[in-house]
Amino acid sequence: MKYCVGADIGGTTIKLGIIDEEGALISKWEIPTRKGENGLLFMKDIADEIRKAFAEKDDISMEEDVLGVGIGIPGPVLPDGYVEVCVNLDVKDIYPAKLLSDLLGGMPAKVANDANVAALGEMWQGAGKGHDSICMVTLGTGVGGGIVNEGRIVPGTHGAGGELGHMRVVDDEPEQCNCGGHGCLEQYASATGIVRVAKRMMASCSDESRMREIEDLSAKDVCDLAKDGDELALRSLSYSMDKLAFILSHIALATDPQVFVIGGGVSRAGTFLTDMISEALGRYQSIIKADKYDVALATLGNNAGIYGAAKLMFPD
Numbered sequence: 552m553k554y555c556v557g558a559d560i561g562g563t564t565i566k567l568g569i570i571d572e573e574g575a576l577i578s579k580w581e582i583p584t585r586k587g588e589n590g591l592l593f594m595k596d597i598a599d600e601i602r603k604a605f606a607e608k609d610d611i612s613m614e615e616d617v618l619g620v621g622i623g624i625p626g627p628v629l630p631d632g633y634v635e636v637c638v639n640l641d642v643k644d645i646y647p648a649k650l651l652s653d654l655l656g657g658m659p660a661k662v663a664n665d666a667n668v669a670a671l672g673e674m675w676q677g678a679g680k681g682h683d684s685i686c687m688v689t690l691g692t693g694v695g696g697g698i699v700n701e702g703r704i705v706p707g708t709h710g711a712g713g714e715l716g717h718m719r720v721v722d723d724e725p726e727q728c729n730c731g732g733h734g735c736l737e738q739y740a741s742a743t744g745i746v747r748v749a750k751r752m753m754a755s756c757s758d759e760s761r762m763r764e765i766e767d768l769s770a771k772d773v774c775d776l777a778k779d780g781d782e783l784a785l786r787s788l789s790y791s792m793d794k795l796a797f798i799l800s801h802i803a804l805a806t807d808p809q810v811f812v813i814g815g816g817v818s819r820a821g822t823f824l825t826d827m828i829s830e831a832l833g834r835y836q837s838i839i840k841a842d843k844y845d846v847a848l849a850t851l852g853n854n855a856g857i858y859g860a861a862k863l864m865f866p867d
């Protein structure tokens with residue numbers, strides 16, 4: 552049996568996992584992200600953790616049984632593994648995979664963007680299992696996107712491949728997105744975006760809604776009330792998901808994936824949400840019949856990144 556390590560590096564914690572060639576997660580753990588020295592500190596921590604983990608496993612030889620380490624990074628990664636800048640990790644101008652490989656005595660390593668890696672993980676062992684072309688959208692604080700085409704991540708020339716969250720869906724948005732743009736999908740369909748849309752709708756009409764009684768409205772509140780038949784909440788959530796579906800309809804006609812996978816905190820709203828997206832997706836494009844594609848809920852949760860990072864190292 553062969554094994555790979557997946558390291559999903561986030562701004563506050565690093566998730567690590569050992570996965571076997573059949574896709575079983577045999578151990579996982581987390582360490583804090585120790586920033587500083589342009590990434591050298593947390594890279595050293597990762598190398599130490601990997602050595603320690605295999606030293607404790609009598610049945611696995613790190614030299615003979617481990618194919619390598621895959622890394623997910625919360626920022627743009629160029630096809631050759633170059634990271635120009637990653638604000639969340641306080642690093643710039645580095646080759647993370649080369650760095651980690653050197654720290655591990657030449658063990659093979661690869662790096663990719665975290666949203667892309669999560670998409671690869673869902674394709675391999677999650678909602679996309681059995682498929683090789685998927686598009687994944689993570690609806691959290693922001694909107695993350697990843698496209699896997701025929702088993703390979705589409706990183707793009709500038710590391711911007713699959714950045715669905717910053718595709719423009721509204722022309723006259725006065726507020727600025729985190730990226731500096733205006734009218735990005737993220738401003739309407741992320742957890743924060745869903746709340747923003749709901750508040751705007753409440754301010755623009757006097758329709759009754761139970762949303763008005765909630766002091767610190769959350770995306771979950773909007774989803775729950777929409778499910779419960781609150782009309783304004785439903786209208787507001789439909790607007791948000793409509794914007795998402797609009798973008799997915801373009802992806803459908805660009806890379807034409809087998810399945811769209813919806814993940815992140817907002818996806819806990821379940822099939823209510825995916826049905827809404829699926830219906831709107833059918834409205835926005837007429838080439839692919841609605842029963843030919845699938846809008847599915849992500850199934851790996853926070854482990855998607857570990858799975859996908861490890862998958863970078865397994866042969867196809």
Ligand SMILES: [Zn+2]
Nearest residue numbers: 717728730735
């Ligand atoms: Zn943006």
